[in-house]
Amino acid sequence: EKKRIVESTSKPDHAISLSSSHPFYKEINDAINSHLNRLLMEPVEEKDGWVCIADQGDLKVFKRELEENGIPIDPMKAVCTVKGITGHEVCQYFWAFDTRMEWEATLDNCHVVEWLSDDTFVSNNVIKRVWPASQRDALFWSHIRHVSKRNDEGPDCWIVVNYSCEHPECQPVKYVRITMNVALICETIIEPPASGDITRKNITCKITYTADVNPGGWAPASVLRAVYKREYPKFLRRFTEFVVDKTKDKPILF
Numbered sequence: 001e002k003k004r005i006v007e008s009t010s011k012p013d014h015a016i017s018l019s020s021s022h023p024f025y026k027e028i029n030d031a032i033n034s035h036l037n038r039l040l041m042e043p044v045e046e047k048d049g050w051v052c053i054a055d056q057g058d059l060k061v062f063k064r065e066l067e068e069n070g071i072p073i074d075p076m077k078a079v080c081t082v083k084g085i086t087g088h089e090v091c092q093y094f095w096a097f098d099t100r101m102e103w104e105a106t107l108d109n110c111h112v113v114e115w116l117s118d119d120t121f122v123s124n125n126v127i128k129r130v131w132p133a134s135q136r137d138a139l140f141w142s143h144i145r146h147v148s149k150r151n152d153e154g155p156d157c158w159i160v161v162n163y164s165c166e167h168p169e170c171q172p173v174k175y176v177r178i179t180m181n182v183a184l185i186c187e188t189i190i191e192p193p194a195s196g197d198i199t200r201k202n203i204t205c206k207i208t209y210t211a212d213v214n215p216g217g218w219a220p221a222s223v224l225r226a227v228y229k230r231e232y233p234k235f236l237r238r239f240t241e242f243v244v245d246k247t248k249d250k251p252i253l254f
């Protein structure tokens with residue numbers, strides 16, 4: 001009995017970071033690298049078919065109209081600059097499952113399907129039904145990572161990727177399953193004060209968000225595009241305000 005207790009307490013429930021032998025390991029690294037390369041190669045601006053659908057100064061959302069077999073799969077990109085929070089804080093809250101329902105306005109519910117490691121888990125989002133389409137859900141792994149400067153030019157950033165996957169314990173039986181590849185990448189800009197410690201007044205977070213979502217079945221394009229135009233800016237505003245509020249009395253997490 002004693003031995004069993006020792007064994008169970010000395011082994012963590014899940015590894016600190018995902019083992020290279022895990023089936024998702026390559027997919028996760030490939031997804032992270034392709035998002036980082038895309039960020040460095042393609043500035044978020046109105047060109048090559050990208051159209052700005054919301055411009056609120058510090059927050060801009062762009063889309064590119066695209067259809068696959070008559071289903072709209074418009075990729076979305078957004079940039080948002082927020083004072084008083086760090087990239088680590090923004091990514092931590094975007095990734096954290098326990099507070100997701102506090103800022104997610106488009107979900108009926110969500111649950112964790114499996115923890116893969118301390119930085120990666122699989123979860124299921126049940127999305128609010130949008131009339132007249134069928135209700136949707138999503139199943140995806142979420143991975144958080146700090147990326148150090150690759151060179152003098154490269155950014156030091158935090159990144160979260162939410163990427164659709166399959167899982168034997170969550171088959172798509174009840175809802176139409178959407179598939180997605182979503183990334184949130186954050187850089188922290190520090191303007192040190194002339195004297196004294198760095199406070200929240202001296203930090204700004206530059207957020208880049210990209211979402212490629214396939215609604216996974218018939219969806220009326222005009223309704224879907226209206227939902228995106230309304231919901232993506234709302235999400236970024238609501239989520240970043242949530243992070244500002246959660247962190248305002250806490251020590252800065254660099």
Ligand code: 6CM
Pocket residue numbers: 100104106125127130131132133136138162178180182211213215219220223224227228231232235
């Ligand atoms: O990225 C966001 N949230 C993350 C955590 O939940 C996660 C989820 C992404 C889901 C993106 C789905 C977009 C909504 C799809 C609506 C489909 C309804 C079909 C109806 C057809 C008429 O990455 C924030 C997501 C903000 C979405 C606006």
